Amino acid sequence: MHDLPFNFVDYEGITRLFIYLNKDVQLVTRNTAKADIINRYKKEKEIVKSLLDDAPGRISFTSDLWTSLTTDGYMCLTCHFIDNNWTLQKRVLSYTFMPPPHSGLALSTKIHNLLCEWGLEGRVFSITLDNAYTNDLSVDTLRDELNLKDLHVCKGDHFHMRCCAHILNLIVQEGMKGVDPSIVKIRESVKYVKGSQARKQKFLECVSLVSSGNKGLSQDVSTRWNSTYLILQSDIHHRRAFQHLDLIDSNYKYCPSKVEWEKREQFCSFLKVFYDSTLMFSGTNYPTANLYFPAVYLCYIELKKQIERDNEHLKVMTSKMWLKFEKYWSEFCATLAIACVLDPRYKMTFINFVYTKIYGECSLEFHRFNTKLQSLFNAYKSSHSLQPSSSNALGNDLNNVRNDDTFDTMEAFKEFDEMSSNEFRCNSLKCQFELYLDEPKMPRHVKLDILDFWKSNQFRYPNLASMARDILSIPVSLSLQKLLSVLGDVYLTNINLLLSRRMQKQLFACEIGYVQD
Incomplete structure (x- = not known):
C-alpha cells in the first residue's frame, strides 16, 4: 500500500512498536514478508486466469514498450475481452522488464511466452501496437508462429491492428511541421505569463477586466499535437486578455496580430475533428x-x-x-x-x-x-x-x-x-x-x-x-499503456526524490536495500 521495502519489518522502530503492542508477538523477517506478498500475487493471478477461462470467444491484446528515466526497458501486455454478461473487460497481464535488444524477434518471443504462460495461445484474435517497423516484424513473426499451429481466425488476416490514435498523431504532426510561426508566439506567450508569480497575477487581472472567464492556460509539448490544439483553444478563449496585457506590459512582446489571431481560430477549428477522434479512440x-x-x-x-x-x-x-x-x-x-x-x-x-x-x-x-x-x-x-x-x-x-x-x-x-x-x-x-x-x-x-x-x-x-x-473487444488505441508509462515516470521520479531526501538523513544503506527489492 505504501511502497515500502520488504525489510521495513526489520526496522527498529517497527519491531519496538510490535513488541509494545504485544510482547509475545512473533516477528516476521523480510523474506517472510516477501513470500507473503508473492503468494498474494499468485492468488490474484489465479483469479484473473479463472476470469479469462470463463470468458467466451477470443481475446484481443495491446502491447507497448516504455523506457524509464533510468533507461531500463519495460513491456506491458494487456488483454481485452467481453465477458459472459457482455461487459467490456481489460486486465494488465504483464508489466515486465524488457532487456535489449528490442528487436522484432525478441518482442514476438516475449509476447508468445506470455501468451503460453497464461494459456491464451489459442484464443488470440488481434493485437494492437504502435505504428513502428519493429512492431511490424514482431507481429509477422508471431502470426507465422500461431499459424503453424492453426490457431488464427482466417489465417491471421485480422491479427495486426495499428494504434489509430498514433496514426492520427503522425498525420497531424506531418501537417504541423513548420507550418506557421504564429504557433511559436502561442508557446512564448504562455511561457511568459507563467514565468513568474507577478506575471501570473497581472494576467489574472487582465482576465478579470475583460471577463474572459477562469479557464486555465495550457502549456503544450511540441511532440504532442493534441497539447498544441489545447493551447490554441485556451489562447483563443483568452484573446482579449492577451491583447490587454500587451497594452499594459511593455515587456510582453509576443502578442499576435489580428491576422495571426484569425489564423489560430482557423487552425483550431480545423484540428477539432482530429482532436475529437483521438479522444474517442482513447x-x-x-x-x-x-x-x-x-x-x-x-x-x-x-x-x-x-x-x-x-x-x-x-x-x-x-x-x-x-x-x-x-x-x-x-x-x-x-x-x-x-x-x-x-x-x-x-x-x-x-x-x-x-x-x-x-x-x-x-x-x-x-x-x-x-x-x-x-x-x-x-x-x-x-x-x-x-x-x-x-x-x-x-x-x-x-x-x-x-x-x-x-x-x-x-x-x-x-x-x-x-x-x-x-x-x-x-x-x-x-x-x-x-x-x-x-x-x-x-x-x-x-x-x-x-x-x-x-x-x-x-x-x-x-x-x-x-x-x-x-x-x-478490439481496442483501437494504446491509451492504457500510455497511462502506465506516465505513471511509471511519476513513480520513478518520486523514488529519486525519496532517495535524495533519505540519503541526506544518512539512510543510504537502507535505501540500497530498497532499490534492490
Whole structure:
C-alpha cells in the first residue's frame, strides 16, 4: 500500500512498536514478508486466469514498450475481452522488464511466452501496437508462429491492428511541421505569463477586466499535437486578455496580430475533428472499434474540404496531411470497417456509402472488403468453439455508452442519414447476416449501448453475435499503456526524490536495500 521495502519489518522502530503492542508477538523477517506478498500475487493471478477461462470467444491484446528515466526497458501486455454478461473487460497481464535488444524477434518471443504462460495461445484474435517497423516484424513473426499451429481466425488476416490514435498523431504532426510561426508566439506567450508569480497575477487581472472567464492556460509539448490544439483553444478563449496585457506590459512582446489571431481560430477549428477522434479512440469504458470508420471518414471529409478551399496557410498544412493520410488509409484495416457493419446504426449501408464517395460505384476496394467480411463470417459460422454464452440476462447498465457525439451535427453524414438499409444489401452473405442487414438501421443519433444490443440479440444471430463479441473487444488505441508509462515516470521520479531526501538523513544503506527489492 505504501511502497515500502520488504525489510521495513526489520526496522527498529517497527519491531519496538510490535513488541509494545504485544510482547509475545512473533516477528516476521523480510523474506517472510516477501513470500507473503508473492503468494498474494499468485492468488490474484489465479483469479484473473479463472476470469479469462470463463470468458467466451477470443481475446484481443495491446502491447507497448516504455523506457524509464533510468533507461531500463519495460513491456506491458494487456488483454481485452467481453465477458459472459457482455461487459467490456481489460486486465494488465504483464508489466515486465524488457532487456535489449528490442528487436522484432525478441518482442514476438516475449509476447508468445506470455501468451503460453497464461494459456491464451489459442484464443488470440488481434493485437494492437504502435505504428513502428519493429512492431511490424514482431507481429509477422508471431502470426507465422500461431499459424503453424492453426490457431488464427482466417489465417491471421485480422491479427495486426495499428494504434489509430498514433496514426492520427503522425498525420497531424506531418501537417504541423513548420507550418506557421504564429504557433511559436502561442508557446512564448504562455511561457511568459507563467514565468513568474507577478506575471501570473497581472494576467489574472487582465482576465478579470475583460471577463474572459477562469479557464486555465495550457502549456503544450511540441511532440504532442493534441497539447498544441489545447493551447490554441485556451489562447483563443483568452484573446482579449492577451491583447490587454500587451497594452499594459511593455515587456510582453509576443502578442499576435489580428491576422495571426484569425489564423489560430482557423487552425483550431480545423484540428477539432482530429482532436475529437483521438479522444474517442482513447476511450476505455466503451467499445471503440465500431466508432473508428465514421471518425476516419470525418477526417477524410475535413481534409478534402480544406484542400479544395482557397486558404493558403491551411492548404499547405492539409496538403502535407493528405499525403500522409493516403499512405495510411489503405492500411486502415477492414476489420474495423466490419466492426462498423456490426453497429445497427450503420450496417453495410454506411460502408457502401463511404466507399462509393471515395472510390466510386462498384469499386475493387469494396469488393475486397466484402470478400474479407464474407470469409470472416463463414469462419464463425463453421466454428463450434466460438458460440456465445447461454446467459439470457438482459443488461440495463448504460454506463459505457459510446462517446461519438462528434458525428451528430456533421454535414458529411446528412446524405447517409436519409438512406435506408434497403438501398444496399450484400447478397453474398446469407442466413443470419442477411436477416440482420434486412432489418432497418437504427437512427444514427440514438445513444446506443452496442454491447447491450448484441446481448439482447445473441440468440437471434448466434454466429454473428460471436463475431461481434470478438471484434468489438478490439481496442483501437494504446491509451492504457500510455497511462502506465506516465505513471511509471511519476513513480520513478518520486523514488529519486525519496532517495535524495533519505540519503541526506544518512539512510543510504537502507535505501540500497530498497532499490534492490
